[in-house]
Amino acid sequence: MGRRILILLWILPLCFFMGSCKKNDTNDNLITINSDMYIDENDKYNGVMEMTEDNMKNIDNGNNDEVIAAGKTNVLKDIEDTLNTEDTINNIKKLSAGTVINVTEFGSEIIDSLFYFQELDRSIIDRIYGKSYKENCDVPYSDLRYVRVLHTDFEGQTRIGELIVNKAIAQDIVDIFKELYSISYPIEKMLLVDEYDANDLKSMADNNTSAFNFRFVEGTTRRSNHSDGLAIDINPLYNPYVRTKDNKLEILPENGAEYADRDKDNIYYIKKDDPCYKAFINRGFTWGGEWKNSKDYQHFEKINN
Incomplete structure (x- = not known):
């Protein structure tokens, strides 16, 4: 009996901790950027595109246009343009x-x-x-x-x-x-x-x-x-x-x-x-x-x- 009580005392805190780590119930697609930053449809951070799982899939599949059509900021396109500009400059300098x-x-x-x-x-x-x-x-x-x-x-x-x-x-x-x-x-x-x-x-x-x-x-x-x-x-x-x-x-x-x-x-x-x-x-x-x-x-x- 004493041994069962000890096991329960160990399991209960663990379950409580795991429950607190669940995704936000109001948005199953919410992605954690770091321990204290979340980005969703209603919370844009510095104008960055909402990094939901659907958007990530679109990007992974090369469907950036779908993200743009949804009114999102195309971060990858901005980065690509910057890299292309730098490449152009460096190539001309050569x-x-x-x-x-x-x-x-x-x-x-x-x-x-x-x-x-x-x-x-x-x-x-x-x-x-x-x-x-x-x-x-x-x-x-x-x-x-x-x-x-x-x-x-x-x-x-x-x-x-x-x-x-x-x-x-x-x-x-x-x-x-x-x-x-x-x-x-x-x-x-x-x-x-x-x-x-x-x-x-x-x-x-x-x-x-x-x-x-x-x-x-x-x-x-x-x-x-x-x-x-x-x-x-x-x-x-x-x-x-x-x-x-x-x-x-x-x-x-x-x-x-x-x-x-x-x-x-x-x-x-x-x-x-x-x-x-x-x-x-x-x-x-x-x-x-x-x-x-x-x-x-x-x-x-x-x-x-």
Whole structure:
């Protein structure tokens, strides 16, 4: 008899505990998210879809439309869209500079994410060492930033552009090219000058927009501000460097001679108060087209940071 009483005393609390663990009688489909959070038809948590067993079955069977038709928030679709956006961004970032991309289906989130700068990683250092980053270069890698942007080429296509600039102007450069891209300002090419073996004349002759290059000013022993990544040349073929040397007019690149006359109309000319000029000047840059002793129409620099 005493043994039966002991068994009953052990079983009764257990039954009481099990009874308290039953699903809510008013909603057999209620699912416990955690110990103190339940979601049902009348209790939405932060707008999340009601995770009933029927809805879970619909999702498991790929019938998300049934959930949407029932007026639920399609959480999985939101997650899928987010993942697709991230995948798209990451895939584009893997493309080489100069690649044409179709942006007609892209929203502002994707477009904005493709304007950015980063520290120089090993792959970039390997690309520039011995070229734009000469063996005697005294600029620390940590002072430089690799910039990626989008630009509109002369055919109206969107291309990926790349530059290396000083970290002091990296954000300015990103903002400037985002502004220029928003108005479809034409820039033909934008590749690291290393694609031309850091030969500035070859890069200019090919109308390539570039920035960092550890070098001296052409025809002088004076170090260029490009050496510190504080200067950039835009559409250099159509905006040549012009000066008088030994009573002789010198134009660089040489194939840009026909564009030295700035009184002519040309949509690729940089002129005072045009959109390109304003984008740089408004951020504290100076323009080589306003120099006194020479004119460097392609050139913007910012050295007082």
